[in-house]
Amino acid sequence: MLRVTNLKAAYGKIEALHGISFHVEKGEIVTLIGSNGAGKSTTLKALMRLQPPESPIVTEGDITFDGVSILGVPAHRVVSDIRMTLAPEGRRIFGNLTVMENLQLASWSRRGEDTDKKIQHVFDLFPRLAERARQRSDTLSGGEQQMLAIGRALMTKCSVLLLDEPSMGLAPLIMYDLFRTLKKLNTDEGLTIIVVEQNANLALRVADRGYVLDTGEIIAEGPAKELLHKPEIKAAYLGG
Amino acid sequence: MEFFLQQCVNALQWGSFYALIALGYTLVYGVLRLINFAHGDVFMVGAYLAFFVSTGLLAPEGMFGFSREIVLILTIPLTMILTSMVGVTLERVAYRPLMRKGAHRLYVVITALMCGLILENGNLALLGASRRTLPTLLDKTVYNIGGIAVTNLKLLVVFTAVLVFFALYFIVTRTRMGMAMRAVSWDRFALPLMGIPLEQVVVFTFALGSSIAGLGGLLFAMSYPVLDPYMGAMTGWKAFIAAVVGGIGDVRGAFVGGFLLAFVEIMVAAFLPSTFRDLFAFSVLLFILWQRPTGIFGKPLTTKI
Numbered sequence: 173m174l175r176v177t178n179l180k181a182a183y184g185k186i187e188a189l190h191g192i193s194f195h196v197e198k199g200e201i202v203t204l205i206g207s208n209g210a211g212k213s214t215t216l217k218a219l220m221r222l223q224p225p226e227s228p229i230v231t232e233g234d235i236t237f238d239g240v241s242i243l244g245v246p247a248h249r250v251v252s253d254i255r256m257t258l259a260p261e262g263r264r265i266f267g268n269l270t271v272m273e274n275l276q277l278a279s280w281s282r283r284g285e286d287t288d289k290k291i292q293h294v295f296d297l298f299p300r301l302a303e304r305a306r307q308r309s310d311t312l313s314g315g316e317q318q319m320l321a322i323g324r325a326l327m328t329k330c331s332v333l334l335l336d337e338p339s340m341g342l343a344p345l346i347m348y349d350l351f352r353t354l355k356k357l358n359t360d361e362g363l364t365i366i367v368v369e370q371n372a373n374l375a376l377r378v379a380d381r382g383y384v385l386d387t388g389e390i391i392a393e394g395p396a397k398e399l400l401h402k403p404e405i406k407a408a409y410l411g412g
Numbered sequence: 413m414e415f416f417l418q419q420c421v422n423a424l425q426w427g428s429f430y431a432l433i434a435l436g437y438t439l440v441y442g443v444l445r446l447i448n449f450a451h452g453d454v455f456m457v458g459a460y461l462a463f464f465v466s467t468g469l470l471a472p473e474g475m476f477g478f479s480r481e482i483v484l485i486l487t488i489p490l491t492m493i494l495t496s497m498v499g500v501t502l503e504r505v506a507y508r509p510l511m512r513k514g515a516h517r518l519y520v521v522i523t524a525l526m527c528g529l530i531l532e533n534g535n536l537a538l539l540g541a542s543r544r545t546l547p548t549l550l551d552k553t554v555y556n557i558g559g560i561a562v563t564n565l566k567l568l569v570v571f572t573a574v575l576v577f578f579a580l581y582f583i584v585t586r587t588r589m590g591m592a593m594r595a596v597s598w599d600r601f602a603l604p605l606m607g608i609p610l611e612q613v614v615v616f617t618f619a620l621g622s623s624i625a626g627l628g629g630l631l632f633a634m635s636y637p638v639l640d641p642y643m644g645a646m647t648g649w650k651a652f653i654a655a656v657v658g659g660i661g662d663v664r665g666a667f668v669g670g671f672l673l674a675f676v677e678i679m680v681a682a683f684l685p686s687t688f689r690d691l692f693a694f695s696v697l698l699f700i701l702w703q704r705p706t707g708i709f710g711k712p713l714t715t716k717i
Contacts, residue, residue, distance in 0.1 A: 225514045226601050247604035257605050264602040266595040277591045281607030328607050 452648010458629025499622025659710025
């Protein structure tokens with residue numbers, strides 16, 4: 173469904189991805205793991221067609237969705253037409269808006285389509301958000317903010333959800349809860365998920381397949397179970 | 413006492429002009445973090461557009477045969493629409509290309525200053541140095557309320573400013589577009605991820621701010637009918653300062669700041685030699701900023717607009 177071929181991407185003159193190729197099929201959970209600076213976030217931003225200065229320029233290669241190149245599609249159309257969105261690193265929720273406003277705003281491209289029902293759905297997944305609906309979102313705890321970031325992404329009615337380090341800064345229990353919810357969204361609703369993680373152990377336990385990135389290149393790939401037990405990956409990324 | 417109240421009425425009128433301009437400064441700043449220094453000149457362009465629209469509609473040959481009331485009613489929306497187009501053009505031609513290339517905000521601000529000068533001097537070059545006079549669109553009626561003279565025009569000006577404020581406040585706090593405007597001010601990066609085209613929000617902001625400046629220009633020209641290309645410069649600067657003192661980025665701040673500046677100015681001019689006016693006015697503003705560097709409504713790093 174989503175296919176990346178020989179993708180090279182650069183920030184200005186500095187190339188961050190040196191020709192990576194991977195694919196994601198409908199209904200899969202795929203994880204990209206790797207150390208800091210490997211190009212994981214860069215890959216997600218390139219997929220979303222976000223623009224510089226925060227995001228890279230694709231210099232070579234292609235990204236196709238159902239066989240059609242999306243390189244020329246602006247980010248907001250990737251969300252509205254291709255139904256793919258990103259819960260970015262550091263959550264980036266709109267702290268000056270209430271929880272409710274964050275969710276309503278995210279339904280921008282789905283105007284007139286049962287927004288209230290969708291909000292209720294998000295509240296069912298994350299009951300904590302319902303309690304905080306009228307609160308300014310920068311007063312939420314880290315875990316709640318991550319729930320809001322994911323809830324907000326779901327409000328766009330995405331069929332592909334990209335997650336950039338959702339576990340960052342979360343207490344272990346909350347982290348497991350979050351991944352359980354993601355798994356549930358995947359199995360119950362067929363949501364395709366691409367998750368970038370530092371916590372490779374956790375990501376590989378949830379994912380179907382994984383890719384290991386290192387300094388802008390894919391150095392290993394395969395079913396998550398295999399990667400989890402590969403000695404060299406264990407040594408490099410899973411803490412031995 | 414009557415003298416004081418009379419001056420209050422005058423201050424309310426001047427405050428309305430400042431507020432109408434300051435609101436445009438604050439909207440654009442709130443969304444783009446850009447001080448649109450051409451905004452005072454957009455106000456001037458608004459006054460000129462009001463002149464052309466109204467004289468055109470009042471065509472001496474009686475081409476349209478409109479009464480002056482109808483001309484006024486038509487001039488208001490036409491001036492607002494045309495002025496908003498000027499603001500949107502500035503954004504499209506001058507600011508957007510720079511922003512796209514990731515230019516530092518300083519260069520965009522300098523570009524805005526230049527755009528203002530181009531508008532002033534372009535006007536001078538195109539229309540010449542002779543001054544234009546706006547035709548009378550509203551017959552003057554003076555109401556005497558407890559010994560204070562209030563003209564219908566002053567009432568219209570103040571009423572409009574208050575109305576615009578509440579309309580803007582409603583847009584920013586209650587509508588989807590207002591929500592998006594507040595969201596941009598917090599984090600531009602995340603906006604497209606919600607499926608929202610950033611440029612649409614930016615264009616809306618410029619259109620809104622400029623149309624209010626156009627409305628201000630029309631009302632100003634109705635109150636002081638002689639137009640000149642530099643009329644927006646000083647008034648624009650003062651309105652900008654009013655917006656900063658109120659807390660730039662906050663709609664309430666622009667409104668309050670505009671009236672505050674006008675009150676200080678008018679009261680100084682009324683009770684002291686008028687040459688003291690700007691010295692006192694700006695000293696007071698300096699003192700306020702000294703006490704509250706982010707302005708009356710401004711909060712560092714929290715809500716803007």
